[in-house]
Ligand SMILES: Nc1ncnc2c1ncn2[C@@H]1O[C@H](COP(=O)(O)OP(=O)(O)O)[C@@H](O)[C@H]1O
């Protein structure tokens with residue numbers, strides 16, 4: 001559905017996209033992940049053909065993107081990162097205004113606008129101007145303006161930034177519903193957990209490059225720090241840390257909440273090996289839990305940088 | 310239908326803007342109030358016909374006859390004096406070698422008449438025969454403005470409000486440009502045509518400003534009891550064309566990249582006030598000074614031209630300047646629209 005091939009985009013000296021490639025299939029939610037400034041918005045604007053780019057190719061719906069390609073444009077929806085709504089128009093009018101850029105038939109548009117209002121649950125606020133809406137509700141309005149015309153392909157640029165937990169869950173739920181209706185969604189965020197829950201596939205970006213992509217599973221398999229096991233011991237002992245480090249395949253041992261966190265290399269038998277080892281040394285533990293690496297770990301390993309919310 | 314809907318939304322966006330109501334309606338009405346308070350007798354500002362007597366067969370008879378507001382009667386001096394004393398005649402022109410004006414009292418009509426004769430004297434001193442120069446053209450204006458300077462204030466004010474459409478145009482054109490506003494990205498990503506949007510912007514700015522102009526002009530006529538327009542339709546056409554110029558200016562200013570709409574509006578206000586000031590909004594003296602030192606500025610300043618032309622056609626019945634002024638205003642408008650179209654054609658940006 002989307003194919004982006006070796007796109008290079010420069011802002012003067014700054015390289016915002018550095019041979020960036022990625023592809024999206026119909027009906028999936030693709031997450032573009034990465035820290036602020038990594039080029040997510042730039043990538044979207046290139047796909048929308050709002051921005052010129054220096055090199056590369058972009059195809060949407062099998063057609064080269066071009067600002068005059070209205071057939072492609074009419075099937076796309078965008079929810080920009082910043083609020084793009086009219087202060088002077090109320091909720092209903094804002095949605096109707098933007099929907100009207102795509103849908104000219106009045107009856108059809110009315111039905112679509114009503115549906116969008118219901119979708120973001122702003123029915124109670126339809127006559128409110130944006131100034132009277134809370135931040136989360138404004139975000140919902142911003143979303144409604146982008147989806148009312150039922151696009152086949154939807155770009156959502158950090159729709160959950162600065163949104164309260166309730167609105168955030170509501171938005172995420174809505175995105176799942178749209179996917180269920182067959183919409184393909186390109187979703188950018190720098191909240192990795194959110195992407196982990198929501199996206200079918202992810203593209204991890206750093207400094208304008210695609211450094212890894214795939215499902216969470218595939219990403220976990222690409223890195224070497226595979227597994228972490230947290231152990232709590234009954235007795236505090238200075239030697240524990242050193243002992244644990246003797247175990248084969250241990251990368252390092254750190255402390256977390258008074259427990260020990262053992263980082264293992266990618267290997268099948270880390271947990272049984274650890275249990276055997278502790279029994280042989282007579283170390284009695286109170287709790288033991290194994291965790292897969294999270295997207296943050298993956299990001300850390302791939303880029304050498306922490307990505308914090 | 311698509312365009313009508315866009316126009317409706319754009320108008321409704323403007324209507325909800327306090328700035329629109331204040332600047333296009335309250336502010337000009339306040340200014341009018343101020344003008345009337347500071348000037349003494351604004352009752353009837355139009356020049357009424359001036360009855361003038363002249364020595365039979367006098368060489369300037371023909372020239373004076375071409376001036377709209379002068380009604381000439383050929384008669385003898387003593388008869389003229391009687392009629393002047395009866396208040397039926399303002400002055401008597403006589404003297405075969407020297408051009409002389411006989412009056413029995415002083416007043417505004419006598420001042421105007423005196424200045425007309427001064428002009429004729431000046432011109433004949435420069436060697437051009439009276440018969441050969443176009444009297445209406447240049448010679449009357451500065452002096453008769455001195456006679457009724459307040460009128461110029463009103464014409465300058467009307468000129469100013471007729472280009473007010475530029476403020477909504479600035480807003481509208483920013484809205485559709487992705488490098489200027491957040492809404493612009495939405496517009497550009499949609500299949501909606503920028504030309505339709507441009508047309509809708511121009512139409513709604515025009516409607517809005519024509520509406521507010523009508524209110525202000527009616528208010529001037531009703532509340533201040535002023536009859537500024539003897540040539541109503543020609544004046545309205547002039548105001549309408551100036552509306553287009555104003556909108557063109559707004560579109561042009563709105564397109565300047567890298568500056569936000571508020572700064573542009575501030576810039577537009579300063580620009581407009583400057584033009585108005587130079588056109589005589591703060592008093593006609595400035596006009597005279599510019600006229601003497603930088604006449605090209607008066608020629609190019611659309612507000613000065615408009616003020617001048619409104620004064621000439623309504624006050625003096627002089628149309629010689631009318632078409633050139635309309636031409637200039639139209640030329641500005643077309644030039645600015647053209648540039649706007651060229652810039653708006655652009656669809657992709659290096660940076661947004
Ligand atoms: N208009 C612009 N001019 C110059 N640099 C820009 C512009 N827009 C973005 N950048 C830079 O390009 C990089 C990528 O920005 P962006 O795509 O907005 O990142 P993200 O959306 O991932 O936060 C950043 O370093 C940013 O500073």
Ligand SMILES: [Mg+2]
Pocket residue numbers: 037040041042081157158
């Ligand atoms: Mg961004």
